[in-house]
Amino acid sequence: MAMPHFTVHQPKTLEQALDLLSRHRSGVKLLAGGTDLLMKMRQAGLKAEHLVSLNRVEGLRTISYRDEDGLVIGGAARLADVGRHPGVAQHYPALAHACSVMATPQIRNMGTVAGNLVNAAPSADTAAPLLAYGASLVAVERGGRRQIKLQDFFRGPGLSVLEPLEIVEAIRVPAPPARCGSAYERLSARSQVDIAAVGVAGLLNLDLEGRVLRCRLALGAVAPTPVRCLEAEQMLEGQAPDEALLMRAGASCVRSCQPIDDVRASAAFRRAMVQVLAQRVLKRCLALAQGGAS
Amino acid sequence: MAKQTIELRVNGDRYEVAVDPWRTLAEVLREELRLTGTKIGCNQGDCGACTVLLDGRSVSSCLTLAVEAHQREITTIEGLAPSPDHLHPLQQAFVQHGAVQCGFCTPGMILAAKHLLENNPQPTEQEIRRGLGGNLCRCTGYNKIVEAVQAAAQELAAGKEG
Ligand SMILES: Cc1cc2nc3c(=O)[nH]c(=O)nc-3n(C[C@H](O)[C@H](O)[C@H](O)COP(=O)(O)OP(=O)(O)OC[C@H]3O[C@@H](n4cnc5c(N)ncnc54)[C@H](O)[C@@H]3O)c2cc1C
Numbered sequence: 001m002a003m004p005h006f007t008v009h010q011p012k013t014l015e016q017a018l019d020l021l022s023r024h025r026s027g028v029k030l031l032a033g034g035t036d037l038l039m040k041m042r043q044a045g046l047k048a049e050h051l052v053s054l055n056r057v058e059g060l061r062t063i064s065y066r067d068e069d070g071l072v073i074g075g076a077a078r079l080a081d082v083g084r085h086p087g088v089a090q091h092y093p094a095l096a097h098a099c100s101v102m103a104t105p106q107i108r109n110m111g112t113v114a115g116n117l118v119n120a121a122p123s124a125d126t127a128a129p130l131l132a133y134g135a136s137l138v139a140v141e142r143g144g145r146r147q148i149k150l151q152d153f154f155r156g157p158g159l160s161v162l163e164p165l166e167i168v169e170a171i172r173v174p175a176p177p178a179r180c181g182s183a184y185e186r187l188s189a190r191s192q193v194d195i196a197a198v199g200v201a202g203l204l205n206l207d208l209e210g211r212v213l214r215c216r217l218a219l220g221a222v223a224p225t226p227v228r229c230l231e232a233e234q235m236l237e238g239q240a241p242d243e244a245l246l247m248r249a250g251a252s253c254v255r256s257c258q259p260i261d262d263v264r265a266s267a268a269f270r271r272a273m274v275q276v277l278a279q280r281v282l283k284r285c286l287a288l289a290q291g292g293a294s
Numbered sequence: 295m296a297k298q299t300i301e302l303r304v305n306g307d308r309y310e311v312a313v314d315p316w317r318t319l320a321e322v323l324r325e326e327l328r329l330t331g332t333k334i335g336c337n338q339g340d341c342g343a344c345t346v347l348l349d350g351r352s353v354s355s356c357l358t359l360a361v362e363a364h365q366r367e368i369t370t371i372e373g374l375a376p377s378p379d380h381l382h383p384l385q386q387a388f389v390q391h392g393a394v395q396c397g398f399c400t401p402g403m404i405l406a407a408k409h410l411l412e413n414n415p416q417p418t419e420q421e422i423r424r425g426l427g428g429n430l431c432r433c434t435g436y437n438k439i440v441e442a443v444q445a446a447a448q449e450l451a452a453g454k455e456g
């Protein structure tokens with residue numbers, strides 16, 4: 001299929017980008033790395049007469065971490081840069097891992113975290129880690145700005161609560177507390193390059209006695225949207241995390257998913273793998289939270 | 295929809311071209327600038343044949359709009375050899391180690407390897423395989439490519455010391 005015809009606008013400020021969006025209202029799309037958008041336009045018949053590129057908007061690629069503010073990922077920050085940012089590597093290992101193994105080096109050099117979320121694929125690799133970390137999106141519109149919890153963001157495959165004239169200015173991720181461990185595991189056919197068939201992210205935060213203060217588990221590619229595993233989280237919170245409990249909690253994640261059969265994997269395989277990966281992730285989170293790395 | 299006039303900076307040369315805004319960098323490099331070293335395989339980001347360096351980063355030029363490359367530094371395979379009589383150490387190593395068969399994947403493979411070695415000058419075998427994970431080769435079986443990249447890494451390191 002040939003690429004449909006469009007005009008490309010390259011604003012230098014967020015204000016200009018917002019103006020362009022509202023001026024062209026219908027038939028306008030934001031362009032970041034283009035790795036999802038251009039594919040959909042060329043292969044799935046998605047049409048837009050105007051593309052507003054975010055790639056020259058000043059300051060939108062910024063990535064910053066401070067203990068007080070946590071992590072701020074700019075709305076055009078690219079996957080590769082997020083993956084190798086020292087603050088991300090140190091404090092958000094699950095996100096760093098997702099950003100450095102998903103897709104291909106070339107795609108990671110082009111694609112953005114915001115694009116990954118807004119595209120809203122059930123398999124979006126940054127979604128499960130960011131759900132586990134309790135991330136929010138800062139969305140701007142001409143009228144103002146709002147914060148959307150990632151947990152409330154996805155509505156279905158390719159669907160989110162973002163309005164057509166809103167731009168994700170940044171993704172904010174709270175700083176992880178002390179005695180906290182997190183991890184992400186994914187499976188796909190062609191090692192990293194293929195879209196994930198299953199992805200599991202987890203976070204464990206222990207209290208001074210070593211009991212689980214907070215647990216977050218999130219799954220990718222096994223339901224219409226990335227999902228949290230509330231049942232498993234509740235099983236663990238307040239408890240002493242012994243191995244048997246981790247195994248049971250990991251197994252319970254299977255009840256949070258509604259996988260389908262597709263070209264990447266069967267539903268049954270996905271279910272089996274959710275359990276295996278969730279158990280692995282929980283063990284790793286515990287080791288990290290207890291301060292014994294690896 | 296009017297053409298947009300852009301400046302492409304390719305391998306140190308500047309070209310002013312009027313392009314349709316929906317055309318990809320791969321198409322414009324090949325069809326307008328006649329730099330046909332950059333290949334188009336899958337045209338969907340999977341195979342890496344179209345890899346070029348944009349501001350020093352490897353990207354798939356089949357998913358990059360040409361207008362987005364306006365005034366940014368582009369390196370294609372044509373820009374790698376330091377002179378008509380000398381190959382870049384990566385090119386030399388690919389030839390010496392039999393890492394080129396039909397050659398269709400080679401330009402992209404070499405640019406992906408260049409990006410890898412710039413970020414990680416002494417990669418392990420595993421890191422080389424991962425770093426080239428976005429490039430498909432249907433001929434060589436990859437082992438000779440990995441050997442060539444290892445050899446080039448040594449050559450480049452030696453060059454820096456010497
Ligand atoms: C070969 C290949 C392999 C891939 N492998 C993976 C994989 O393993 N895992 C995975 O999760 N994904 C994968 N992808 C999908 C894609 O690369 C990612 O989803 C990427 O993060 C998308 O980011 P982008 O900047 O390219 O988005 P774009 O394509 O530019 O945009 C995607 C959507 O988001 C919107 N958008 C972008 N930025 C903003 C913003 N700041 N505010 C509001 N809306 C915005 C756009 O309008 C568009 O609708 C792959 C893609 C390809 C081509």
Ligand code: FES
Pocket residue numbers: 333334335336337338339340341342343344345354355356357
């Ligand atoms: S042609 Fe661009 S990745 Fe295959």
Ligand code: FES
Pocket residue numbers: 393394395396397398399400430431432433434
């Ligand atoms: S040499 Fe033929 S595809 Fe790699």
